[in-house]
Amino acid sequence: MKKEEKSGQIFDVQILSRIYGFLKPYRLRFWSLVTLIMVSACVVPLNPLLIRYTIDNYISSGNYPKLALMLLVMIGVLLLQGLLQFVSAFIAGWLGQTVIRDIRVKLYAKILRLRLKFFDDTPIGRLVTRTVSDIETLNDVFSEGLAAIAGDILQLVLITGVMLYTDWRLTLICLCTVPFMVTSTYIFKEYIKKSFNEVRLAVANLNSFVQEHITGMNIVQIFNAEKLEYDKFLKINEVHRDANIKSIWAYSVYYPVADVILAAGTGLIVWFGSKQILAHDMTLGTLTAFIMFMNLFFRPIRFLADRFNTLQMGIVSTERILKLLDSDDYAVNDGKTKADNLKGDVRFENVWFAYNDEEYVLKDISFHVKEGETIALVGATGAGKSSTVNLLSRFYDINKGKIFIDNIDLQEYELDSLRKQIGVVLQDVFLFSDTIEYNITLGDKRITRDKVIEAAKLVGAHDFIERLPDGYDYNVMERGATLSVGQRQLISFVRALVHNPKVIVLDEATSSVDTETEEMIQNAIAKLMKGRTAIVIAHRLSTIQNASKILVLDKGEIKESGTHEELLEKEGWYADLHSMQFV
Known part of the structure; x- marks a missing residue:
């Protein structure tokens, strides 16, 4: 079994104390x-006792007025029991849903603050499981967990005590069947625990497969791999089915076995009780009460197996959730300095960076971009260009060296404030399934429709947006599937500019658009870069010839720097790249 699917300890005091910690705001309801x-x-034991009293004192003597009164009392007890069960079930459900809402919010807030390295190392399916399935499991902990287990155990103790008080001989006969029930319950608990783990693993594999292959459906169809992927899905789905059948089989065996044991115990009680009644050593009311006691006694035993498994799964899920909540491995240390008045003077000093320890992708990088200047980064794929600009927004933190903006260490800036001042346009544009306007403003109410239209006009995106059905209210669908690559790129450019940043980062921003659209963007850049610092990554050298400085990177090192003309005169790395594109 994978480490991910371990079963955990049922009564893990540390985990249980943390669960109670989530309950503290609602401790009055919990208690x-x-x-x-x-x-x-x-x-629960009152009705059998009332029935015993009624049979022995009123039915046997034919006292109908008293019998009617006792019936009303028993109905009242049943109604009280039903009311207690209703209120407790509602409170348990309310607590469960409220607490898992709080935990889910905390977990998502934590995820939002993690560095991108965390998402590089963690599968998306696992995060979905944490924020949805694992947290949902906690709801059962409150409805069928510790409080319910405590109630079942108390019910067992009380019923046993009442039975011993009523007739110790019948109680001993009843208890003779307990070892058989406990043994079958334990076997069931262990089997169902194993099958639950298999089901959970099968569900995770099924979800991951479906998510991955629906996302990559274009590749599947391009390479005519539908039959192959279908066969893979059949196998994974069969594993999921078999895992569920195992748990169904366990329930199908356990409950009939429990019923047989209960019936055997009831039969022994009827046999012995009947003999005692005939010998005038026991009343009919006592025997009737004990038949009811048998059902009440074994009912919680049968439920305890399920409740222990529920609690155990809840402990495992809580442990996973807490591991993510408590982890600071990927947390970003937030500074205190506001970046509201940022000017945009950027300086890298001897910066070293590695995604994995000691495997440096940037080596001793140093450069200076003055306020309002445009610097370009060029080089082959894997040279370290994107890594350089990712460090500026602190998507990743450097290993060695310093990065300064306006002569202040980057790590001293408040993260939210810093990122508001840095506009980023990526090559791979992500759009949410929402309107054009939302994808530009990202829900920021301070950005009006007029500002959105103004930015779109400057970029040259306004005309095509207006031609869309509903214009700026057009729903772009998931990942912007209904728009062309160039249109998505233009929208991302508007999105960056409408926030009025002091620093603009263009990461291959024009590589996916046609020549006409690229011309449109370049014209917009010429207007919008005035007074702003710009860092541009481009494969097309024609787009960065007017940059204040060009850095040529190779294998994480700066090989050359200078203006377009200066680098051509050196006849080095840049001249080679230029000749490959224009000769």
């Missing part, structure tokens, strides 16, 4: 729930 469950457990 009210515990009290209600305890009271309900105490009410």
